[in-house]
Amino acid sequence: MRVCIHRGAKQIGGTCIEIEAGSRRIAFDICLPLDAADDTASMLPAVPGFRDPDDSLLAVVISHPHQDHYGLARHLRPDLPIMIGGAADRILKAAACFIRSGVSFQNLIPLRDRRVVEIGPFRVLPLLVDHSAYDAYSLLAEADGKRLFYTGDFRVHGRKAALVERLIEHPPAGVDVLLMEGSSIGRLDEDDSFPTEDDLEHEFVDAMHATKGTVLVYASGQNIDRLVTVFRACRKTGRQLVIDLYTAEVLRATGNDRIPQGWWSGVRVFLPHRQRVWAKRNELFDLVPRYRANRIDPEELASAASTTTALFRPSLCEDLDRANCLAGASVIYSMWSGYLRDERSEPFLKWLDRHCLPMVKVHTSGHASVRGLKRLADAIRPRRLVPVHSFSPDRYSDYFDNVDIRGDGEWWEV
Ligand SMILES: [Zn+2]
Ligand SMILES: [Zn+2]
Missing domain, CATH: 3.60.15.10 (Ribonuclease Z/Hydroxyacylglutathione hydrolase-like)
Structure with missing residues (x-):
């Protein structure tokens, strides 16, 4: 060999x-x-x-x-x-x-x-x-x-x-x-260790309790362990978890019915403007009906802010601005912090500043x-x-x- x-x-x-x-x-x-x-x-x-x-x-x-x-x-x-x-x-x-x-x-x-x-x-x-x-x-x-x-x-x-x-x-x-x-x-x-996902769950719970408005969790839609952690923290704090159509489809693709899904109680599915346009252009509209009962519209993002945690990516900023749902909101950054030093993160950091949104980091390797x-x-x-x-x-x-x-x-x- x-x-x-x-x-x-x-x-x-x-x-x-x-x-x-x-x-x-x-x-x-x-x-x-x-x-x-x-x-x-x-x-x-x-x-x-x-x-x-x-x-x-x-x-x-x-x-x-x-x-x-x-x-x-x-x-x-x-x-x-x-x-x-x-x-x-x-x-x-x-x-x-x-x-x-x-x-x-x-x-x-x-x-x-x-x-x-x-x-x-x-x-x-x-x-x-x-x-x-x-x-x-x-x-x-x-x-x-x-x-x-x-x-x-x-x-x-x-x-x-x-x-x-x-x-x-x-x-x-x-x-x-x-x-x-x-x-x-x-x-x-050699002697250092990383926090476990259970450790993170406690940190998410604390950060959700400390926030009056929407909690935005900046995490990868493909980090399934993390989505489970966030969902469990939502359960403990009486918040619904809002995910976008892309994340809902990734979760469905696991084929694992023990992992939160877009049709579960406590999970809501949001269709951002970009995904609506993309779905239309690529004839993906057959994906949307399976989440119909759990769809959430921008008005509800604002009215239910205090009981909502939303999975976040910078591509959602415009939708969140339009929904007017950021009073009292906070951001939990849940990815490798090195990405924040990349110049591609600058527009996001400026957006945070503009809205005076506090950000905490909750992550493990x-x-x-x-x-x-x-x-x-x-x-x-x-x-x-x-x-x-x-x-x-x-x-x-x-x-x-x-x-x-x-x-x-x-x-x-x-
Ligand atoms: Zn890897
Ligand atoms: Zn690797």
Whole structure:
């Protein structure tokens, strides 16, 4: 078995790993670097079969539906087999109805937790993990009598932490190479930990109690764990949760009836002006009737402000201005705070200032703490541990044994 990290050996995001056995190949993740200036086919790593037909490339496996793991997939040739979680695929398809740069796979091999997929000389075992993206997997690949374990992105402090605890308790044996993400390495001390989603729930409850008017929660519509946390806080504070049509469709795409849905009591669906125009232009109006009973109009956003928490994105600012629902409102920022330093956040920050809206931050990482990483590495005990998805590969040997740093584009034998 030979391996090449085409991108992502020394950065967070942009990961693409090619694995070869018996002159057949598969790739793990195909993503846009987070700092990429453009999103074009020219950004694709030079892997034969990505753009032009090449039978020796059997499939691309996508660990989870985050931009920095699938972002370039729309530039792959459309008939290339894609392996991704079934719910993750549905979420991307639902989002693609609303996002111009969305992706909708045509040749799908759906992954299911702990169901082996055999493809050419490879056996790929997906293991569902806890992460801020829904339906996220670690991947165990076997070929040529060798075993490679790619963690993908994971954490041990979210709503699905039990999945990783199970993995730590029953780790795969005989792993030759562990490709382990290290988003926290170099950013967090060894003894530091992240708050859990339950910790956040208490913070959301406090912030909702402290607000007289509408609470606007600035979070990703695809961070399902977070939406569950916000919904639970709404329940505890007697607020309804308002989501837009896009988020309602993403939640529906999970196919999970234990996750809040647009037709649930306590959930209301708002159709922002932009989505109304978009739905009309793209003939998406058949999506709207399923939420008819729970639709909320701008007048009610204002009259029910004191009992409303609304999921927020800057694209909603104009709708909220028009609805006149911001007296006594506050904003809870629930994403990585680094985005606020990006110049693209300036219009939002000016809008906050203009309305004198107070903002608090309530967030936790989608990635394991150093201690969480150590627990998994200690359980798996790989022959070699190769850093990936980290800005500090040189720090790995402070925490782990048998570290083997590899560069982007370098082929090596397992
Ligand atoms: Zn990532
Ligand atoms: Zn991720």
